[in-house]
Amino acid sequence: MTAIISARDLGVRFTRGGRSGGRLRELFIHRRDRTPRTTDFWPLRHLDFDIEPGEAVGVLGSNGTGKSTLLRLITGVLIPDEGHVTRRGGVAPLIALSAGFADDLTGRENVEMVAGLHGMSRKTLRAAFDEIVDFAEVADFIDTPMRHYSSGMRVRLGFAVITRLDHPILLVDEALAVGDTRFRRKCHAVIEAMLAEGKTLVLVSHNDTDLTRFCTRGLYLDAGRLRVDGTIADALAAYHALAAATP
Numbered sequence: 001m002t003a004i005i006s007a008r009d010l011g012v013r014f015t016r017g018g019r020s021g022g023r024l025r026e027l028f029i030h031r032r033d034r035t036p037r038t039t040d041f042w043p044l045r046h047l048d049f050d051i052e053p054g055e056a057v058g059v060l061g062s063n064g065t066g067k068s069t070l071l072r073l074i075t076g077v078l079i080p081d082e083g084h085v086t087r088r089g090g091v092a093p094l095i096a097l098s099a100g101f102a103d104d105l106t107g108r109e110n111v112e113m114v115a116g117l118h119g120m121s122r123k124t125l126r127a128a129f130d131e132i133v134d135f136a137e138v139a140d141f142i143d144t145p146m147r148h149y150s151s152g153m154r155v156r157l158g159f160a161v162i163t164r165l166d167h168p169i170l171l172v173d174e175a176l177a178v179g180d181t182r183f184r185r186k187c188h189a190v191i192e193a194m195l196a197e198g199k200t201l202v203l204v205s206h207n208d209t210d211l212t213r214f215c216t217r218g219l220y221l222d223a224g225r226l227r228v229d230g231t232i233a234d235a236l237a238a239y240h241a242l243a244a245a246t247p
C-alpha cells in the first residue's frame, strides 16, 4: 500500500523566544540558507515514518516534545528545515484548539472562511451549515464575534466544521480534552464513523483512554526524536516508563 503521510529525515529549527520570521514570510524565504544562531534549537529532528490510509495513529510525549509541531508540519503550515513530509490528499486539521478561526469574525463568518479555505463549495456548506451549528451547540452565538466564545465553544465549532470536510486525513490536537463529557461522547461517535469510512487519523493526546480507544499505532516523541513507532500499547508503555523514571 502507498503511504498517505510520509516523513523522511524530517526536522525543523526554531529560535528560542520565537521562530524568526512569520509564517507568510517563510513561504517567500528559502529558510534552509538561514544562518544558524546560538538561540536555535531543533524541536524535532531525523523523523522517519509512513502512515498508511485508514490508520489511526496516536502521537504522545511529555509537554514540549514537538507533538503539535509535528502536526503543523504534516498540515503544511510549517515548512521543514531538513527532510520532507508528503501527504496524499487533503488534511482536515483541528490544531491549536481551533480550526484556524479569527477572533474578530463571527462564528458564521469563521465557518464560512474555514470551509472556503479548505475547498468546501458554497452549496455544500449551505446544506451542512445548520447541522454544523447544531452539533456545536452555538446557535445563539453564531453571529457573535469569536473573541466572546469560551474555549469549549471554539473547539466545538472547530470540530463540527473540520469533521465535515471531505478530506481523507484528520489531524486532531488535544481538542477532545476541552469539551465536556457529553460533547466528548458526540465527538467520539463522529471519529469512529470517520474511521469506519476509511479516513486516516493522527491524534495528539495526553489521555490514555482516548489514545487506546481510537489508535492502533503510537508514535512516542521524546526530546524531539521519534523514540517508539509501534503499537499504541508499546508507545504508552514507553511514555509511562519515562514518566516513572523522571523525578
Ligand SMILES: Nc1ncnc2c1ncn2[C@@H]1O[C@H](COP(=O)(O)OP(=O)(O)OP(=O)(O)O)[C@@H](O)[C@H]1O
Pocket: 014, 015, 016, 017, 018, 019, 043, 061, 062, 063, 064, 065, 066, 067, 068, 069, 070
Ligand atoms: N513558533 C515557535 N517558536 C519557537 N519555539 C517554539 C514555537 N512553537 C513551539 N516552540 C517550542 O517548540 C517545542 C515543541 O513545542 P510543541 O508545541 O510542538 O510541543 P508539544 O509536544 O505539542 O507540547 P504540549 O504537550 O505542551 O502541547 C517547545 O519547546 C515549544 O516551546
